[in-house]
Amino acid sequence: MVMKRTHTCGELTDKNTGATVTLCGWVKSRRDHGGLIFIDLEDRYGVTQLVFNPQKNPSLHKEAERLGPQFVICVSGQVIPRLAGKANPNLPTGKIEIDVQTLEILAASEPLPFDLDGDIPAQEVRLKYRYLDIRRKMMQEVLITRHKIVNSIRTFFDRHNFVEVETPFLTRSTPEGARDYLVPSRIFPGSFFALPQSPQLFKQLLMVGGLDRYFQIVRCFRDEDLRADRQPEFTQLDVEMSFIEESDILALIEAMMKEVFQNVLKKDLKTPFRRISYDEALKLYGCDKPDLRFGLTLTDVTALLSKSQFKVFQGADKRQDIIKGLTLTPKADYSRSEIDKLTEFVKGYGAAGLVTYKVQNGVLTGAVAKYIEPDIQKELIKEMGAKENSLILIVAGKPDTTNDSLAGLRLHLTAKEGYQPAEPQRSPATYGGAEEFSFCWVTDFPLFQYSAQEKQLVSAHHPFTSPQDESINAIMDKRVGATEASMIKAKAYDLALNGVEVGGGSIRINSTKLQKKVFELLGISDAEAQERFGFLLDAFKFGAPPHGGIAVGIDRLVMLLTKQENIREVIAFPKTMSSTCLLTGAPAQVDEKQLKELGIKLGL
RNA sequence: GGGGGCGUAGCUCAAUUGGUUAGAGUACCAGACUGUCGAUCUGGACGUUGCGGGUUCGAGUCCCGUCGCCCUCGCCA
Numbered sequence A: 001m002v003m004k005r006t007h008t009c010g011e012l013t014d015k016n017t018g019a020t021v022t023l024c025g026w027v028k029s030r031r032d033h034g035g036l037i038f039i040d041l042e043d044r045y046g047v048t049q050l051v052f053n054p055q056k057n058p059s060l061h062k063e064a065e066r067l068g069p070q071f072v073i074c075v076s077g078q079v080i081p082r083l084a085g086k087a088n089p090n091l092p093t094g095k096i097e098i099d100v101q102t103l104e105i106l107a108a109s110e111p112l113p114f115d116l117d118g119d120i121p122a123q124e125v126r127l128k129y130r131y132l133d134i135r136r137k138m139m140q141e142v143l144i145t146r147h148k149i150v151n152s153i154r155t156f157f158d159r160h161n162f163v164e165v166e167t168p169f170l171t172r173s174t175p176e177g178a179r180d181y182l183v184p185s186r187i188f189p190g191s192f193f194a195l196p197q198s199p200q201l202f203k204q205l206l207m208v209g210g211l212d213r214y215f216q217i218v219r220c221f222r223d224e225d226l227r228a229d230r231q232p233e234f235t236q237l238d239v240e241m242s243f244i245e246e247s248d249i250l251a252l253i254e255a256m257m258k259e260v261f262q263n264v265l266k267k268d269l270k271t272p273f274r275r276i277s278y279d280e281a282l283k284l285y286g287c288d289k290p291d292l293r294f295g296l297t298l299t300d301v302t303a304l305l306s307k308s309q310f311k312v313f314q315g316a317d318k319r320q321d322i323i324k325g326l327t328l329t330p331k332a333d334y335s336r337s338e339i340d341k342l343t344e345f346v347k348g349y350g351a352a353g354l355v356t357y358k359v360q361n362g363v364l365t366g367a368v369a370k371y372i373e374p375d376i377q378k379e380l381i382k383e384m385g386a387k388e389n390s391l392i393l394i395v396a397g398k399p400d401t402t403n404d405s406l407a408g409l410r411l412h413l414t415a416k417e418g419y420q421p422a423e424p425q426r427s428p429a430t431y432g433g434a435e436e437f438s439f440c441w442v443t444d445f446p447l448f449q450y451s452a453q454e455k456q457l458v459s460a461h462h463p464f465t466s467p468q469d470e471s472i473n474a475i476m477d478k479r480v481g482a483t484e485a486s487m488i489k490a491k492a493y494d495l496a497l498n499g500v501e502v503g504g505g506s507i508r509i510n511s512t513k514l515q516k517k518v519f520e521l522l523g524i525s526d527a528e529a530q531e532r533f534g535f536l537l538d539a540f541k542f543g544a545p546p547h548g549g550i551a552v553g554i555d556r557l558v559m560l561l562t563k564q565e566n567i568r569e570v571i572a573f574p575k576t577m578s579s580t581c582l583l584t585g586a587p588a589q590v591d592e593k594q595l596k597e598l599g600i601k602l603g604l
Numbered sequence B: 001g002g003g004g005g006c007g008u009a010g011c012u013c014a015a016u017u018g019g020u021u022a023g024a025g026u027a028c029c030a031g032a033c034u035g036u037c038g039a040u041c042u043g044g045a046c047g048u049u050g051c052g053g054g055u056u057c058g059a060g061u062c063c064c065g066u067c068g069c070c071c072u073c074g075c076c077a
Helices: A058-064 A123-128 A137-159 A200-208 A246-265 A278-285 A302-306 A336-347 A374-383 A399-416 A469-477 A512-521 A526-542 A554-561 A592-598
Strands: A020-032 A037-043 A046-052 A072-081 A096-107 A182-184 A192-194 A213-221 A233-242 A274-277 A322-328 A355-360 A363-365 A391-397 A439-443 A448-451 A456-459 A492-497 A500-507 A547-553
Touching (some): A020 A096, A046 A058, A058 A096, A137 A213, A137 A246, A137 A554, A200 A213, A200 A233, A200 A526, A200 A547, A233 A554, A246 A492, A274 A278, A278 A439, A302 A322, A322 A399, A336 A399, A363 A374, A469 A512, A492 A554, A500 A554, A512 A526, A547 A554
Parallel strands (some): A046 A096, A274 A439
Antiparallel strands (some): A072 A096, A213 A233, A322 A391, A355 A391, A439 A492, A492 A500
16 A cells, blocks of 8 residues: 555654655644745644745745645655754654645645634534544544553453453343433334443343353443433443352453553552442442542441430431531631531532531530530540541431432532541541542442332342342342341442442342342332343343353543543543534434334424 | 523633723734744734513613523432
């Protein structure tokens, strides 16, 4: 194959002096002195300066005057050293320039809607002209890093004897609980495919198929409202293995991450990652994806403060409420308005309010301090590890909202205070961004959660998740009530990185009998189970090996490793917050003819 | 579905308690200029202040509605 260009715009140095070269690229800038014209020619590898000298070649110089920003050109010429003292030390190619002998304009360009080197334009503009946004260095670097990460992952799994298998996009809904994107069937009007929320069932079938070690880098689709770290279509590393246990999966992913960090970031990642049980995570951090880069842990003071006469707290334990809080030291100087803002913050999570005390002269002060009995005050200060000038922040209420709001408050305060240690004794040496990337496994998730909405137990993970061994007998032998069931732990695990959930998985049930029992507890009838995933249950009749796996969110992982604050930044063509594509205008209406063919009548 | 922020020239932003002709930088156009590298200098052109309504002598500014983008709660592993 004959390449048009002999070099890229980033590789020529004084070592190439004298060589005749051909370069292709975009005109980054033209500096026209009336006489000499300098062109910065750019491609994704770098920038090279071209010179047009009217005395050497008048007609070529005339041509160069026509060149505008972002014209695509191809030039041939000789690599010459720049004049003494005129080198540009900021460029790898700064010691040389190209004395152009031939110029071909491959494509002209209209003025761009925004400056590639200027301030980053509004999201509307970036997404509408995403191809121009991608021309920016920053975007290219992120996309290249993403490629390297994915490439490193593929190489890792290939070397460990995994087989990448593609699974269908046109399929049935999998039991993950999010809304499906539906695709109408033309052959069967009124019937629909669903785009997969994940390849969950297929990967289990691959285990039944004896493939033993499967992985896939695969697109998944969920029709839910978006967030800074959520897109309607996103990419997962999907993994499933047979004849393994939970610890095997964790170790595998740790090894993979270590390799990715080494290959892509040139950083040594410490393994094994920290492990924390779901219960412990909830207790100390109020959430199941704790950011362990810093301390500022929560303290449960339900028992103590329920005894108080203060009616916000009194009898909380009897109402099934909890009282938890955190202590900032030394932060008694928070102003009234700052505290009001924090109160508004927790109210955003549905908390009734925020009770705040300052510790001064060994006692609590603040608007509502007088309602707390002296002996309880003393005990509270002790339990919360507070000291002189500490600020104690307390939320009371339903467990979920209390934990949610305090987990949010913890992150909020940490960001606000710049990772300053609140209490070094209880959170040793974990402040100050000492750790750039803090992975942790959250294990021992509950198998079920009670859904108040449905008045029914639902799967915390998905219905094929195996309970832990000690609970299996309980489930099989006797009838398990709702409260007992909510105590059962699953062989399920999540991977959190800097407070972001980047993965999750489980060991699956491979016993038909146990699966039946779990469906029973979930209120799924035999008929319904057969209807929704009968094909999986059938498969399990024919020798299903014990198996389990995990899925890792590639977009989120790339986002964290490239220090981006939004998932859009690591996706070439992302959707807006309202799941539209500003570039193509999708979703869009379709021809009446298309609808008719699909048997669809709009009832808007 | 709820809460919040933003929307002014192609782009990034400004515009005093509501005040008279809505500015700046950059990009664009024209001209000048032989060592620049964010080139420089001179001049020019560029606005339905997202859209619709209202209050007012007067609205970019206040009110109501609506659309778009972003953040967040719910939702979503």
